[in-house]
Every structure is written in C-alpha cells, then in structure tokens.
Amino acid sequence: MGGVARRATLIRQQQQRSGTTLVLDVGNSLLYDRHPAKATKGQSTIEAYNLMGYQAMTLGKLDLTYLTPDEIRQRMGEAHFPIISANAYITGTQERIAQPYAILDVPNHKVGLVGLTEPLNNSNFYVTDPVEAAKSILPEVQRQADIIILLSRAGQEANRRLAEEVKGIDVILCGTNDVLDKPLVIESTGTVLLHADWTQLGHAGERVGVGYLYFDKRGKLVHYEWWRVELDNSYADDPTMRQWLEAKGW
Amino acid sequence: MSNDAPQPAAQRPPSQARRDLLWGAGFFLAFVVFSAAMLWIFNPAPKSAALKPNQVPKGKDILALTVVHTNDTWGYLSVCGS
Secondary structure, X not given: OOHHHHHHHHHHHHHXXXXXXXXXXXXXXXXXXXXXXXXXXXXXXXXXXXXXXXXXXEOOHHHHXXXXXXXXXXXXXXXXXXXXXXXXXXXXXOOEOOEOEEEEEEOOXXXXXXEEOOOOXXXXXXXXXXXXXXXXXHHHHHOOOOEEEEEEOOOHHHHHHHXXXXXXXXXXXXXXXXXXXOOEEOOOOOOEEEEOXXXXXXXXXXXXXXXXXXXXXXXXXXXXXXXXXXXXXXXXXXXXXHHHHHHHOO | OOOOOOOOHHHOOHXXXXXXXXXXXXXXXXXXXXXXXXXXXXXXXXXXXXXXXXXXXXXXXXEEEEEEEEOOOOOOOOOOOO
C-alpha cells in the first residue's frame, strides 16, 4: 500500500520516540492530477493529514491554481491544523487567503511557524514577494515565539537571502522543486535550511524529512541532526490509516 | 580441406563454450554484487532504526524537538509511480 499508510507509521514512531514532535507540510500537497484528491478538491488530503496528526501546512502554487478561494476556505474549515501563508492574497483585494503564521506551544517555548508561497498571479490569487512578506511579518511573530520555523516555498535563492538578512530564523523547511540536496547552514546567522522532497522518481510523499532539533533555554538552536527518509517496505502500513483507506475505497 | 580453417562458434569445442559460459556468468554475478554494494553504501535513505542522533546535548534547559516534514505531496495517498 505504501504512501500515507507508511508515512503514518514513521510519524507514529517519531511521536513515540519524542514527546515533542511537530508534523509539518510545506505546501503543494492538497491536490494535483490524481484521484481522490483531484475529485474531492483536496478533501481526501485534509482527512489523511488530520489522521496523521499534522500540525501546520502552507499553501503552494498547485493549491492556488486548482482551488478557488471558497474551496480553500472549506479545506481550512475541515483541517484540524492551521493552513498558513503570509503572502497569498485573493485577487482584487488586500485579503490574505489564510492566516500568515501560527504559534504552537511546546514545553517552555513557543514555536512560530510562518508560511511562504512561491510567486503566482492568476484570476483567483496573487502572491507577493516572499522575502518582503517574511521580513514584514517576522517581528510580530518573534514577539510571540522564541523558536522560529519558516515553511517556505520561496525558492533556494530567496531562502538563502532570508536566512542571511534576517536574524532569529532557526530553521527554514523548504518546498518547491528547487533542489537542496543536503542541509545548508548559513554561517552568519546559524539558520538551517532543510528540504525533504522534490520531483523525481518516487517523490510526492515518499520522502520525508526528519530533524532532531535541540534548543537552549532562550530558544536558540544549538544542535541538529537530519535525515531524508525514504518510505520503503521496511515501514509497515499503519493499521488505522490502512483501515481508513480501505473504508474509503482509496 | 585444411583442418586449420576457423570454426563457427556453434562448432567450438565443448570445453571452450563452457569456459565462455562460466566467464559470462562470473561477470554477471560480479556486476550484481558490485551494484548491490554500491546501492548499500550510497543509499542516502536510512531505515527507521538508523535515525539515531550522534550527539545529544544534555542539560535540563535543552528542548529536544523532533520535526517531521513533507512537501509537494500532491495529495497522493499512494506512492508516485505506483
């Protein structure tokens, strides 16, 4: 079966290993060309992500290309987690389609998650410059959180600029097909860039990033280790997820 | 007719054909072993048991935070290509 059933197993293993686990998605994950996500307008994805215990997701170009504002609002209403983007707006308005950031509680700290979408302009949405959007929103987030993680689809060049120019970003989790093969540490700020997956054989959810991050009492990242995990058959299907897939006929 | 004329492959002595077959099988086996070794050595995807940190900072104020992250899953419930 593989896919989300194996991913659920990996997530469960990590949650059992560490009481403090964040499960995050960096966008372009609601739907594309396949059943059932295409037919349900991403509802199947939200149901699966709810079951897997995701805690935040950002919006990507595909999500904003194949869904209308109303459909995205519906998905946000169904999700048990925040869907965030600091720079995606509804065309003809100054209104963001999603909340720009989310604050999550972890023991003795607060984690600020900021979503950044890649540039786009269509009849439903427009996306502003991700670097400027991040610079503009980060002071507000930093007043509420001492650990800052970006879910960024800005592209590697923009991500590096952000990491170099803005102090206090601990980690940038990258999306898009702009490959970052290995973790990248920006020397001047200590920001770590991580990228789980990109379009190549076996992609689209088979490769998952797992990071063990260690923070001091001020919320400064002092050490990290990271792996790109391929969900091969050493990961059994999670029974709950398999049951759900079978019940749905997916 | 001279006995020195080259013989077609089909008429090679049985011992020569056996040797060729053994060489072929040996090369194939070596190729399989070499490929498997390269895959094992260079495979960047660790199994779950391998996700063990080399260094764990100690201290009562240290927060150990695990982040599991995905991107561009396209809503696929099964693996791309399956």
